[in-house]
Amino acid sequence: MLTRFFSASAAAVLALGVVATAPALADDDRFIIVQSTTSTQNSGLLDAILPQFKDKSGIEVRVVAVGTGQALKNARNGDGDVLLVHAKPAEEKFVADGFGVKRSDVMYNDFVIIGPKSDPAGIKGLSDAPLALRKIADSKAPFASRGDDSGTHKKERALWKMAEVDIGEASGSWYRETGSGMGATLNAAAGMGAYTMSDRATWIAFKNKGELAILTEGDDRLFNQYGVILVNPEKHAAVKKDDGQAFIDWLIGAEGQKAIAAYQVDGQQLFFPNATKETN
Amino acid sequence: MGIHFRKSRGIMQDFAHSFSLAFQLLWRFDPALGEIVFLSLRVTFAAVLIACVIGLPIGAALAILRFPGRGLFVVLFNTLMGLPPVVVGLLVYMLLSNAGPLGVLQLLYTPGAMIIAQAVLVTPIIVALTQQVLSDLNAEYADTFRSMVVPWHKAAVTLLWDARYALLTVVLAGFGRAIAEVGAVIIVGGNINHVTRVMTTAIALETSKGDLALALALGLVLLMIALAVNAAVMAVRASARRMAYA
Numbered sequence: 001m002l003t004r005f006f007s008a009s010a011a012a013v014l015a016l017g018v019v020a021t022a023p024a025l026a027d028d029d030r031f032i033i034v035q036s037t038t039s040t041q042n043s044g045l046l047d048a049i050l051p052q053f054k055d056k057s058g059i060e061v062r063v064v065a066v067g068t069g070q071a072l073k074n075a076r077n078g079d080g081d082v083l084l085v086h087a088k089p090a091e092e093k094f095v096a097d098g099f100g101v102k103r104s105d106v107m108y109n110d111f112v113i114i115g116p117k118s119d120p121a122g123i124k125g126l127s128d129a130p131l132a133l134r135k136i137a138d139s140k141a142p143f144a145s146r147g148d149d150s151g152t153h154k155k156e157r158a159l160w161k162m163a164e165v166d167i168g169e170a171s172g173s174w175y176r177e178t179g180s181g182m183g184a185t186l187n188a189a190a191g192m193g194a195y196t197m198s199d200r201a202t203w204i205a206f207k208n209k210g211e212l213a214i215l216t217e218g219d220d221r222l223f224n225q226y227g228v229i230l231v232n233p234e235k236h237a238a239v240k241k242d243d244g245q246a247f248i249d250w251l252i253g254a255e256g257q258k259a260i261a262a263y264q265v266d267g268q269q270l271f272f273p274n275a276t277k278e279t280n
Numbered sequence: 281m282g283i284h285f286r287k288s289r290g291i292m293q294d295f296a297h298s299f300s301l302a303f304q305l306l307w308r309f310d311p312a313l314g315e316i317v318f319l320s321l322r323v324t325f326a327a328v329l330i331a332c333v334i335g336l337p338i339g340a341a342l343a344i345l346r347f348p349g350r351g352l353f354v355v356l357f358n359t360l361m362g363l364p365p366v367v368v369g370l371l372v373y374m375l376l377s378n379a380g381p382l383g384v385l386q387l388l389y390t391p392g393a394m395i396i397a398q399a400v401l402v403t404p405i406i407v408a409l410t411q412q413v414l415s416d417l418n419a420e421y422a423d424t425f426r427s428m429v430v431p432w433h434k435a436a437v438t439l440l441w442d443a444r445y446a447l448l449t450v451v452l453a454g455f456g457r458a459i460a461e462v463g464a465v466i467i468v469g470g471n472i473n474h475v476t477r478v479m480t481t482a483i484a485l486e487t488s489k490g491d492l493a494l495a496l497a498l499g500l501v502l503l504m505i506a507l508a509v510n511a512a513v514m515a516v517r518a519s520a521r522r523m524a525y526a
Contacts, residue, residue: 033389033470042489047473064389064470078378079388183488190490208490236378238386 031060032243035072035080037151038181040226041065043201043270049259053250059243067150067181075099075229078236081244083229084251086199087151091227100229104252107260107271108225111155112203113216114186115141115195123195124215130163132216137165140174142194144185147177151224156197159221186212199224201270226271228252251275291492298496305501313498317505320478323391323465324458327398331454335403336447339410340436343418354411360404365397369467372397376468389470394478397464402454409450414439448517452510459506479505 040046041063050061064074068085075083076099083100085091094100113132115123121139123132136143145167146153160167167175176194178185182202189196190210198206203214228248233239250256252275260273305313342354374380376388376396387393417439418425425435440447462480469476471485479502486495 033472038488042485062389062470062472062475064472074377077380078383181488183490186490187487187492206490208492238378238383 029060030058030243031062032081032240032247033062033064033079034082034084034247035064035066035075036084037068037071037086038065038183039086039152039199039202040084042181042183043205044265045201045260045263045271048263049256052259053247053256056255057243057246057250059246061247067146067148068154069149069151075231078231078238081231081240082247083231084226085151085229086224086226087154088225088227090151090154091229095229099232099235101232103227103229104248105275106226106228106251107257107273107275108223109200109271110217110224111152111197111222112200112214113195113197113222114189114203114212115215116193116211117213118193118211119215121195126216127218129159129216129219129222133159133163134165136195137163137170137174142174142176142192144189144192144194144196145175145177146182146185147179148181150181152182152197152199155222155224159197162221201265204268204270205265225274294493295496298493298500301493301497302500302504305497306504313501315474316477316479316482317501319391319476320459320480320502321505321509323394323478324398324455326395327458328402328451328454330395330399331402331406332451334399335406335454336410336440337436339407340414340440341432342407342411343414343439344432344435354408357404357408357411361408363401363404365401365461365463366467368397368400369464372400372464372468388468389472389476391469391476393468394465394476397468398458398461401461401464402458405454405457406450409453410440410447413443413446413450417443445517445521448513452513455509456506459502459509 036046042065046061046063046065050063054060064071064080066074068087068090071080071083071085072087072090072094074080075094083091083094084106088103091100091103095103111129113123113129115121115136120141121132121136123135126132126135145156157167171177176188176192178188180188182198183206185196186198186203186206187208188194190208190212193211195215200217228251230241230244230248231239233241251260257273257275260271261269263270338357342350342357372393373388375382376385376393377383378388387396414436418435421435421439424430430438460480462484465476465478466481466484469478469481471477471481477485479498483495483498483502486492486498
């Protein structure tokens, strides 16, 4: 009797396991994988526009949101069909190295320098980003850097270079590399009252602003361009060339561009479409 | 999650708020949350099942058999209990990547990949703890086994059966490890909405969005699910015991 009870429950557990695993292994949906950056996901943009593409094409877009550096690396390994990131020089190198087919501009916004409202470095109202960074360095006020080779981190390092500040030397003292995504870095900055640099979209959608505010903005050098690339099917046979291209065509076409422009958080437009037909 | 609240709060308000938010999420049975909870349980149950199928026999063999290098294996499995999830995630990613040896399986960024990663994490726990539990029992039974000339695999079945209640705790230890980890599943699953998003990766995502109250509320929900699973297993165990001694 007892044995029967236990074999019955063992069989039930086994059956449950098989039922639970089976749908995980068989997946016939039509989908593509897009390696993208955290800013497009955390800002809510992709959640807003991807259903529109799915309604039209029947193709589900599965987004892996990581830093641009990791997205490029994953795409290099063929783990994704499309790249949607924001580090133009690295993207152009990706295509030049043969890992991507072609790069197209999609949209832009800008970076902003954020800091505590008390502003110990006195950068509020500046529109010269390297000057603001130099003032932060001079005051030795804490600065939280992504430190993760993301698009934002690449941009930030370029700006430090323009400011002629040696951040390598300051790392560990006032210059703090979190090695994390934008959200985690903003959380860290809020926690220690540090300055940091963020893309505007992530900042606007971020909910734990605490005592932080935008202090420096409006410098042309803070421009933030997003690009889209089809991963080269000649390098990786598993790349879904046609469905991936269909997504790119939609994104840089009239409908996708309109959807991007229409997305707002708190009445503010986060991304500005700027695809051109003759893409480079 | 479909629930939005006023924007700016202090840390302490966040803390208090997360409790009421957690209860609201459970009370309304938010469908987005339901999907994430179901996937968490599905992935972890499958991983623990696989880990048991592999780990229980190995643990039993290590408890019964005496062979050169056995001590080394025991130390090895004990060490592997401390495997960092992010390292397991990285290894499984490198295996399943299109550039890796098992890329043809097309498992990366699916629940299948998450199940594999968690099974790798949990198996050493099942092996090491099973070996420990059965070694103690084997010491008691050794004379009987020897006098009756029982082959080792039959002895293993006897030990596993007689230690079944203690082994439930072993399985629960594995379950707790798997359901709570984020490092491995976020790398091999990719935290894709509606496909590979589980409780822990959703918590990581909400934290990165700065929605600390929602993140903590999800953590509380996860804790309550773990509580329910543990309570259910303990209830089964208690009633089975009553039947056994009735």
